[in-house]
Amino acid sequence: ALVDNIWTRFNGYKLDNGDKCKTFACRFSKPKKSSERKENVxxxxxxxxxxxxxxxxxxxxxxxxxxxxxxxRIERVRV
Structure with missing residues (x-):
């Protein structure tokens, strides 16, 4: 079974014939470093x-x- 709480929607589209396609990314991915605190606050x-x-x-x-x-159809996307 697909665990839905680990995936977050990345993008999606709908074709003219009614087919739908959605891509989901891992919720744990965090590509950017956290910002630092601002001074003088x-x-x-x-x-x-x-x-x-x-x-x-x-x-x-x-x-x-x-x-x-x-x-x-569920398939893995290679990045």
Missing amino acids: LFEKFRITSKHPTIDCKARIKITWLIVINIV
Whole structure:
């Protein structure tokens, strides 16, 4: 079974014949480094945030709904 809480939608499109295609990326991927705190900002104005390490997760899947022949195809996308 597909675990839906690990995937976040990356992009998608719909074809003229009604077929749909959506690409999902791993939710754990974090390509950018977290920003640093700005100087000269009052302590009361700070937001409570936590930094997460940068993770290079390149897992992606593509789900295609073929409406005409009533098939759902799930395939791995190589990045």
